[in-house]
Amino acid sequence: MSESPQLLTQLLKAVVAYTWFFEVCDETVLDNDTALKQQEYAGYLLNQLSGADKLRLTAELADLAASEPDPAYREFVATFAFAMGLAEEPG
Template identity: 35%
Template sequence: MVGWPEYVIDLLGDLLTSAYPSLTRALAEALADALWFIEGTEDEQMHPDDAVTVLENAAGLLGLLSEDQRAELTSLLEEMARAEADPARREFLEGFAEGFGLLDDED
C-alpha cells in the first residue's frame, strides 16, 4: 500500500492546526459530535439502552474533570454554540454543560 505524499500530510497538518488551535478544542469538537450523533439516533440505528449507557458514561467521565477543566470545556462549548449554524445542534451545544453535569448547582 502506498502512503500519502509528504506534501499532502503537511497540508492536512496545516489545515488541522489552523482549524483547531488546541488539542482541547479538537477533542471538545469530537466529543460533541459523537454525543450529538448518539443522542439523535433512532431506535433502529442504536438500541436505546446502549445510547443511554454511552451518554451516562460520558457524563460520569466529565464529572471527574477538575473545576478548571470543566470551566475550559464549558467555555469551548459556548464558543462552538455561537458559531453553530444549525439551530438544533446549537441548542444541543447550549445545553451540553448542564445536561452532562459540567455546571455546579450554583451556576
C-alpha cells in the same frame, strides 16, 4: 507537555458530535438503552475533570455553540455542559 488549544477544541467537538449521535440516532441504528448508557458514560468521564477544567470546557462549549449554524445542534452544544453535569445551569 505544552498546551494546545486546538487539541482541546477538536477533542471537545468529537465528544459532542458522538454524544449528539447517541441523542438523535433512532432505534434501528442503536437501541435507546445503549445510547443512553454511552451518554451517561461520557458525562461520568467528563465529571472526573477538575473544577477549573470544567469551567474551561464550559467556556469552550459556549464558543462552539455561538459559531454553530444549525439551530438544533447549536442548542445541543449550548446545553451540553448542563446535560453532562458540568454546569449547574443550562448555557
